[in-house]
Amino acid sequence: MAITPPSERIWWRQPIAKIELIWIVVAFLWGLTMFFMMIYWHGAGEQNLSNEAYKIKPQRFAEHAQKMIDEYQVGEEAGFPVVHPPPGSDVYLIARLWQWWPILELEKDQSYRLHMSSMDWQHGFSLQPININVQVHPGYDMVVTVKPDKAGEFGVVCNEFCGIGHHTMVGKIYVVE
Amino acid sequence: MPDNNNTGEEQSPDPDREQIPLMQRVLDNPFLLLVLGIAMPTVLYIIWGIIEITQIPIAD
């Protein structure tokens, strides 16, 4: 029994039943498949993180963002600047208690280098209803190249707990044709 | 590691009895397993991970 020592002194040489052996081989090959699937997707898939990131002081990141806002602001909504940066450019999104700043307006099927960083605690960038989720740290500038392929209005929810106002932290991204 | 030399005394006095296979002796050695079980994640997860983080470049 499993609660008593093995009955054979040398149990290592006991043969393994065929059915067990088959399952071990199947499970091992399935593991390899899943492992190489991740590598394969880096080559063939379109949804990968580049892992490009920089250490940055929060004030410095805020300066970059402010420069973008000053240059490309096209409107205002509920106190948030709406910014329409040129396709292909570096776009900055500030996470802070409890805002995603500013509102971005992107063009469909164009690429942007989206920078995200926090001014204070950790936040979670959660783009809805598409459901893209990445972690946003203070002191780190994470760069993700995004290519919106659907036009519309998208919510940015914070999904990392960031204090008592966490549930009010909602931002917006517009994708226009 | 007090346990490594215990394998000697495990050999039965009866000379006909087979020696215990190496892999069984490894699995019977809790302290060897403890060392392996700590070393693997410490090196592969923690140390490698911290090296990755320290290599993140500083923005201008």
Add this chain to the structure above:
Amino acid sequence: MSKLFDYRTCPTTGLRVDRAAEKLIKANAVAAVVFLAIGGFFGLTVALTRWPAVHFLPADWFYLALTAHGFDVLLVWIIFFEMAVLYFASAILLNSRLAGPKWAWAGFALMLSGALITNVVVLQGQSSVMFTSYVPMMAEPPFYLGIILFAVGALIGCGVFFGTLVIAKREKTYEGSIPLVTFGALTAAIIAVFTIASGAIILIPTFLWSIGLVGHIDPLVYKTIWWAMGHSSQQINVAAHVAVWYAIAAMVFGAKPLSEKVSRMAFLMYILFLQLASAHHMLVEPGISSEWKIFNTSYAMYLAVLGSMVHGMTVPGSIEAAQRARGLTKGMFEWLRKAPWGNPAFAGMFMSLVFFGFIGGISGVVMGTEQINLIMHNTLYVPGHFHGTVVAGTTLAFMAITYILVPLIFRRELVMKKVARWQPYVFGIGVAGISIFMMGAGTLGVARRHWDMTFADAVLPFDYPSAAYLMMGLNGIFAIMAALGGVMYVVVVVGSVFFGKKLAEDEKPEYPEVPPESAAVSHYGSAETLKIPGTAFLVGIFFVAFVLYYFVNWKYLSEIWPLS
């Protein structure tokens, strides 16, 4: 033979039971159940708050309750119970005295005071930082201090376990290798040592930071090392509850492992690779390479998953073989149909096995896929997954073995046997519902750790789809069911421990009933004659479900915005 120590002889197993070990097992098990009750209560309030139509707690209380819930059940209940399992699997199963009972009591005292300190400081309201306490969000200093004390106490408990292995071997209290269940407990203890060391490495500086002695803790480094504790602590559970599965299969059916070699190698895969899966929490963090992410998140090419899949066959396989040896050979499933479904130890164990595999296991591997994590990270899918592993898997297995341990260790008959009989079903189905509906809400994007999914107070509006509201309502209903199952468990256990009929020194417990020993059962294990078609069929279904669900999620991933 060994030195004299105070023991009694167990009438059921014939083992010598060290009275010092027995007292420690009782103390740790009782502490565990108390914190399960506290943490479970907080869990219910969390689920009721997330039910939009009920929205039970105000925001500050919600975040407080969620912090307490995570700490009490994810860490305190489980580690206390694991200490009981470690002492049982070493001193009792090895027929030995426990090493350093005084040390074990010191460890227990540290764990208890640590747990109380952290609970009190959380209840004071200034430390609602969640169980993870991600820096730079800061809790009150005693929050970290309590966890550190708890961890040191648990580390002492692991030391006592290893010491007992040494004593038992030196005093030759058993022949040959340690039992498989003890080997599983050893696996848990090894992972625990790594877990606790990681916790100390990161929480001690964080404590110093909270009292102003350290200037800065890097949030990314914190998160990496914190999860070496936070995730590995759940891997202790996996190793421990698999050991419990084997133990229940042995104690209820007299089942012998199909192959000692295969089962032990599967545990070795855990020892070597299981802890790497801490990387599941780091897949969408900035600046860490995909090489690190892929290697670690896959437990080095899924070798630890291989271990789990092996246990997933050998545990039911050994039960099937034992049942067939008893003559239940009709068709594919007579062995399972005629299993003792009224015995809560078996019912809980078997549901734990099925739910851990189908709900917790598959979802964990899928979510832990580097790219697929993008569509799940920090959504409710995450707690959905780990309620499938830690609650439907570990907690249900631990509840199941309690029904055996109360008569054996506390020497009391179970009270309210009808309640005990239904308890695993009520709790198990409730938790399975919680897991599935939270995962469903997560795939619809609903954030975890979030007080208000309607965003009523937000400046910019956003609405989740209405199906998400339905999911959260169902989650609330099943949470009530699970809470009811939890209450049933606490009532039966506490009632039995204090008011159950005392068993005489040489009296065998009558319930849960154990089938008579059978010579046939101990000799079925030859590789050539082994027939387990029912188990083969079940793992076949599992495999198909796994493959389909895995690729469906790649399909979902391929539909989001291109990212690079």
